[in-house]
Amino acid sequence: MRFAHVLITGASAGLGAAFARLLARPGAVLHLGARRAAELEAVAEACRKAGATVATRRVDVRDAEAMAEWVRGAGRLDLVIANAGVSAGTGEAQEQDARVRLIFETNLTGVLNTALPALEAMAAQAPGADGWRGHVAVVSSIAGFLPAATAPAYCASKAAARAWAEARDGTERRRGLRVHALCPGFIRTAMTENNPFPMPGMMSPEEAARRALAGIAAGRTRIAYPWPLYALTRLTAALPPALLNRLMLLAPAKPAD
Secondary structure, three states: OOOOEEEEOOOOOHHHHHHHHHHOOOOOEEEEEEOOHHHHHHHHHHHHHOOOEEEEEEOOOOOHHHHHHHHHOOOOOOEEEEOOOOOOOOOHHHHOHHHHHHHHHHHHHHHHHHHHHHHHHHHOOOOOOOOOOEEEEEEOOHHHHOOOOOOHHHHHHHHHHHHHHHHHHHHHHHHOEEEEEEEEOOEOOOOOOOOOOOOOOOEOHHHHHHHHHHHHHOOOOEEEEOHHHHHHHHHHHOOOHHHHHHHHOOOOOOOOO
């Protein structure tokens, strides 16, 4: 499946930049947003060299008014990827009030600020070649299946985003729309480079983006990968909370991002 008109948040690096590069081709129109203007423009230039028409926007997903204005002004959108997200390291020191609020405001409220205006705009569109009026993909994480004591806010924010996306897909199908929950494992980005613990199934951003796009094309609501890590996470999450907490707290703490 080829998406001609795409909007991506958090597109200046990591998974968001990988999505942009993979979707760039002659005839594609990409709307790329992020907070870091210089890095965003570098990604945009690479996409233009691949033949895409690219518009950039320096925007913070926590700003609901700015996000709504950007999304509604983009014109037709076949795919919107709510990718922007943050973490704050692991361990007790990272659960300070300000960090907790930042994580939820970005990873959950930021997703809603992206997805809600996108769904309303898409509902007024004619169906595309695949028969759907549009697709919204929410970037969650395999971490959203595991209430880890080392990163409560991050895990909870990703769990909420995933649950909302999966449930909303059920109702949006009635309007000819799709909502997908993307749940990748460890991706080789700045967010993971300082992790002092094992990261099985580590993927490059390009591999993670390819798997996600393949899942969207296949019509899957939940796209969780790699499978071995997903299965292990689900099994671990079934442990009694007290035991799970003890196990999680054995891991060395990650410095703040």
